[in-house]
Amino acid sequence: MEFTxxxxxxxxxxxxxxxxxRRFFFLRDKRRMQAQSRLGGRTIARVDELQAGSVxxxxxxxxxxxxxxxxxxxxxxxxxxxxxxRHMTTPLDFIRDQFLSxxxxxxxxxxxxxxYEFATGLCIAGPCKGESLYRLPVRVDRGEVxxxxxxxxxxxLKD
Ligand code: FES
Numbered sequence: 001m002e003f004t005x006x007x008x009x010x011x012x013x014x015x016x017x018x019x020x021x022r023r024f025f026f027l028r029d030k031r032r033m034q035a036q037s038r039l040g041g042r043t044i045a046r047v048d049e050l051q052a053g054s055v056x057x058x059x060x061x062x063x064x065x066x067x068x069x070x071x072x073x074x075x076x077x078x079x080x081x082x083x084x085x086r087h088m089t090t091p092l093d094f095i096r097d098q099f100l101s102x103x104x105x106x107x108x109x110x111x112x113x114x115x116y117e118f119a120t121g122l123c124i125a126g127p128c129k130g131e132s133l134y135r136l137p138v139r140v141d142r143g144e145v146x147x148x149x150x151x152x153x154x155x156x157l158k159d
Contacts, residue, residue, distance in 0.1 A: 043146050052076065
């Protein structure tokens with residue numbers, strides 16, 4: 001009996017330490033991001049770094065949410081989306097860093113094969129047809145691509 005109580009206390013302590021560490025790293029990353037931000041966004045890539053049709057993953061913090069996103073260069077236009085399929089809450093690159101369909105004309109979710117348009121984030125084929133990826137605002141300034149946080153209710157960014 002005593003052993004069970006002791007073990008429970010150990011697990012509770014580990015859980016609380018985990019929560020505290022998670023909070024610590026979140027606040028540290030948030031401070032870093034604020035320090036690196038300009039024009040309401042964070043620099044994700046240089047314009048000449050990301051070739052047409054290529055994708056770069058990133059992480060930003062929007063209010064209390066840590067957001068995994070990706071930036072895509074659509075023939076010189078940059079678009080950023082939350083890296084979360086609209087069918088289920090899985091990242092598109094279920095196969096690590098794979099975002100494109102075989103013909104490289106669409107974004108693809110590697111879990112069930114949904115296809116999304118580069119420019120709109122609209123799902124045009126697959127189980128989420130008609131839904132759109134969550135867009136993040138993009139700005140190009142001084143040869144850099146900056147991504148910021150959307151306005152309004154961000155509760156959809158919750159894990
Ligand atoms: S989770 Fe993306 S298509 Fe099913």
